[in-house]
């Protein structure tokens with residue numbers, strides 16, 4: 001069941017709490033979205049104050065923000081992150097996530113899963129008992145129709161994500177398209193993740209199962225931390 005109590009202050013508290021984690025010398029995966037942006041900005045202030053960390057961005061957006069706030073960047077070519085801090089669209093009680101509301105989930109999964117410690121930042125509206133939001137699926141442009149058929153065969157209802165200030169579809173940072181796939185209540189996220197991953201033409205899907213180490217949820221007056 002979705003809860004109320006979200007908002008920018010809750011997101012900021014979660015982001016600032018997670019920004020406490022990196023230590024001098026650490027490499028940090030920099031997540032995408034409005035909640036992760038609070039962590040990136042806070043980390044930028046700490047870099048300004050002398051903290052020696054480098055970031056690995058997960059999107060065009062997080063790269064630009066990191067540059068703006070002065071976080072030196074590196075890449076997975078050089079090293080894995082010690083910690084990744086990222087947002088989520090839905091967080092289930094067992095730590096399973098849906099990500100990709102900003103169509104960044106392919107690079108996010110790459111960076112978040114490579115990290116020694118993967119920390120999710122969220123506000124209470126993201127919490128639920130069981131995942132039920134549409135699952136974003138990034139597809140090669142030529143694979144849009146066959147992947148949509150495969151999603152229907154798996155019990156889902158796919159919708160091509162439309163751009164808001166451009167005619168036509170959203171094009172990801174990787175030059176691909178996104179199908180938002182409604183499955184209703186997702187009883188077996190691991191099984192669905194395996195099915196989607198095995199579908200030719202799927203670049204990456206937004207189900208993050210058994211990846212998260214801790215979730216920081218900003219509340220009205222603090223932060224609730226759950227460890228998995």
Ligand SMILES: O=C[C@H](O)[C@H](O)[C@H](O)COP(=O)(O)O
Pocket residue numbers: 031032033034035036086087088089099100101102103104105108
């Ligand atoms: O593709 C985008 C990402 O997965 C975001 O981390 C996710 O959509 C959450 O974003 P926000 O913190 O803005 O709700």
